[in-house]
Amino acid sequence: MKKALKIAGIGFGILVLLLIATAAWIQFTPMPTYEVKPPTVQLPVDSASLAKGRKVVELACTHCHLGEDGKMSGRLFSQATDPFGEMWTANITQHPTKGIGRYTDGELAYLLRTGINRDGRVVGPMMCHPNMSDEDLASIIAYLRSDSGIMQPSEATHPAPAYLSSFMVKALIKFGVFKPLPYDGKPISAPPATDQIAYGRYLATEFYECYGCHSASFETNNPMEPEKSPGFFAGGNPVPDEEFNTCISRNITPSKEHGIGSWTEEQFLSAVKGGIRPDGSMLQHQMPRFAVLDDEEVRAIWAYLQTVPPSENNPLRVEAK
Structure with a gap:
């Protein structure tokens, strides 16, 4: 019995030492650094x-x-x-x-x-x-x-x-939970505007990053594969303004009950460019007015959003709490 207790005590002591050593390593060693591999960039002048x-x-x-x-x-x-x-x-x-x-x-x-x-x-x-x-x-x-x-x-x-x-x-x-995004240096091209759905996806998930606010959380968004972000385009993300007042981002999937499934394309265009909802009320100020977007861009985003699986998430329920 005494031998077993002695072994257990030694094991516990080793565990404590390991925890202390790990904590010291976390707290006092320098933050990791990574090799910087700048690509060649040709800046446009037009x-x-x-x-x-x-x-x-x-x-x-x-x-x-x-x-x-x-x-x-x-x-x-x-x-x-x-x-x-x-x-x-x-x-x-x-x-x-x-x-x-x-x-x-x-x-x-x-x-x-x-x-x-x-x-x-x-x-x-x-x-x-x-x-x-x-x-x-x-x-x-x-x-x-x-x-x-x-x-x-x-x-x-x-x-x-x-x-x-x-x-x-x-x-x-x-421990690598927060880490840099991978980049292999291979050329990346945007889809042509003539491929409306692919172009709309590019605008909504990369160029303007609409999914960033309109998915569940900034903390859980997946920039490498946006579609894998929890609550993709289903809203529920608390979005602050400059005074730290927050509003809950809306569901903009094709859900007829909680999303924009009952909207028309023209109503979507008015909301994006002018901040006007189908009922005539104004969107909250945390949602920018994208008046500078071309109609072609907004219509492409609309076409893409019609392909996103509808979600029945109701962000208004969160905001009402």
């Missing part, structure tokens, strides 16, 4: 490409990065009460040290593909576009380099994210 880049940046990026100075200097993104603590978005103006001015075009492309910054650290994947065409990604970078007022250098600096000192987040990063 006005149409710059307009395309501007469209994405102003519709998708300003919500998080537009600062109080009217430039893409970053802003408070989450409060101290958030599970990951206080976070500020990055200064992505052309400032040479405080913004992205020191990045090469290839380093920017690699960051936008993988979430790995020029120092080899993971900072994504919120802004990653792993499946965006090379041409469209280059258009975004061209706009970031342009003479647009919102991209001009800003001196703004922000505190390091609180999550960087979080034991839980350190553990998730070091």
